[in-house]
Amino acid sequence: MMKKGLYIHIPFCQKICTYCDFCKVYYSSSLSDLYLDELFKEIDSYHIKDISTIYVGGGTPTSLNVIQLDKLLNKINSIREEDVSLSIEANIENLDEEKIKLFQKYHVNRISLGIQSFNSNLLKIMNRSHTFDEVKDKIELIHKYGIDDINCDLIYGFEEENLDILNDDIEKLLSLDITHISLYALMINQNTILNNLGKKEISQDLYRNYYDFIYNKLIDNGFYRYEVSNFSKPGYQSQHNLLYWKNREYYGVGLGSSGYLENVRYTNTKSLTKYLKGERVFEREKCSIEDKEFYSLMLGLRLEEGIDIKEFNSLYNKNLLVSYKDKINKLINSGLVEIKDDHLKITKDNFYIMDYILKELL
Template sequence: MHIYVHVPFCDSICSYCDFFRVKTTPQLIDKYIEALRKEINLYDIKNIKTIYFGGGTPSALSVNQIDELLSLFDGYLDNVEEYTFEANPENLDIEKLRILKKHGVNRISLGVQTLNDKLLVLLNRKHRSEDVLGIINLIHSVGIHNISIDMMYALPYQSVEEFKDHLATIVNWPITHVSIYSLTIEEHSEFARKHIDALDNELEGIMYEEGVRILEENGFIRYEVANFGRENYHSRHNLGYWNYDPYYGLGPGAVGFIDNVRYENTHNLVDYFDGKYRIEEEYTDLKEQMFEYIMVGLRKCEGISLQSYYDKFNVHLDEVYKDAIRKNINKGWLEINNGNLRATKDGMQFLHTVLIDFMSDD
């Protein structure tokens, strides 16, 4: 089992952001921690393998708030292998890092996005590129050595060369993992209001290809469409999603999947504080589970083990979805290799289309 905790507070709002978050307010955070404590008590939580604090900006909380927040999870750490805390460079400091270390956090995911300061201003990010390496070294200084960096591409005014240069810089830093995301202009973001466009699809594709090449050439193994890790540093939490493991989603706006029920928590803080946690829950029937397992599993570069599919559903994947598999193997988008069904390099780019074939083939 895994736990995702949504911390919906940010000191400032990024121009591209459409996530659920509110401006950091001490009183709201205190109420949030109290409501979260009650939400945790609703569940019989045990045998947790990974915990992930995402946001929002978890590092926007004060030292004491982080201490209080993480102490809610101290009792669930016996089997935890990976404990991640998302942070932005501008609000992480040595005191916060010591508290994270004290509570067993062993992985930091750092929102870097770009090393171009002008673009950071345009994105309304508050750190500057020269701060980042110092923060990475600070993280190491408290004994946390598993560090992931988020980078964005297809940003307005960003060139392919610049993106390549930035990746070529960060691969020499002492980090273990890189996630790359293309900018999408979300309807309710500041960029959408200002009618700012992302780069065109062709440039976006070139940046992705070049990004993959540079990261792989420098020892970062692509294990999912957008995620690259050094050996033994592939995110166990994210692999949990792609392996279709159940997980608790805690906090306002979080999504969870327990006993084949997918649920979403309220985005309304007042409701959350009142204990009205879930706004939606839906049972996933066997047919949906069989499809969703493929939907998430094909995101992994290793694909889906035919044997584990049989072990889970007692049917052969390559028989149930015979037509979809044959069609996409003929197109060069899927392959069966060492007992795994997986997307080829081309297929990764057209996963959506591949999955439509699976949807209509059951």
């Protein structure tokens, strides 16, 4: 049996970033206490078993105080078998030594830091306020407590950005002792402060220039792109996210989370009031075999290694290269995809037009 993942959402943040359209609310100690009680009930309701990874995201998990964080990690420990990896998102501004000590106590394997940039002007635009030295010190502290798998998120694509600023951000990231970098192209989504301020997205050509620039710098410095927006040092891919891209099942618990269990994709309510009353799942969608196949192709092509043809054939009881023969041949002849080591994959320079390739294929 294929193991599942578990995603746990902590929706609290002490500050709201201007680009954010995630499910979040301002941190309050009393609301967080109530939330954790409901979250634990939801976790218990699933009788969770057969998982290989747990990911605690948000919001900002480290906005919880030390007592709350201890309670959460203790709960996770009660359902976690020894070899299950545990990742947690953290924010430099509220990550302190006591919280890192807790991560060590509960054998957290991986910490993901929302850095986004080191440029003070961009950080101000985002409503964030760390400095490079603070980030460096926190990363050293994390290492001191024995955790060496550290991701940093980077956002690119602000109107106020240019190649010098981007270069400086990447150079600073590369000087840190980290194993993974996740890239986010800035999107100005409707329900964001940036949108209300009338900020605009940059042109597609500029996005592409920035992406290529980052790609080349990271590859030249020992990082490997294993997914269109994710780069790691060898052996440090995000096991939890790989499970999503391989279209495996996962439990999703907490406000606004989604999950995928027994061929059903579900989403929890985004209303904290409802969630605290125990009204959790908001939407359920049964996946037909065609839906599953669609997701496997769509998600698999995001990976550098591509879609495992043998696995696909045995899962869907068909031959990928026969069922999609004409479309795949057309894409191969255009140099957009290739077949390598029994995998169907996008060719090196064409990840940027993945949407077009998917449209052609699906």
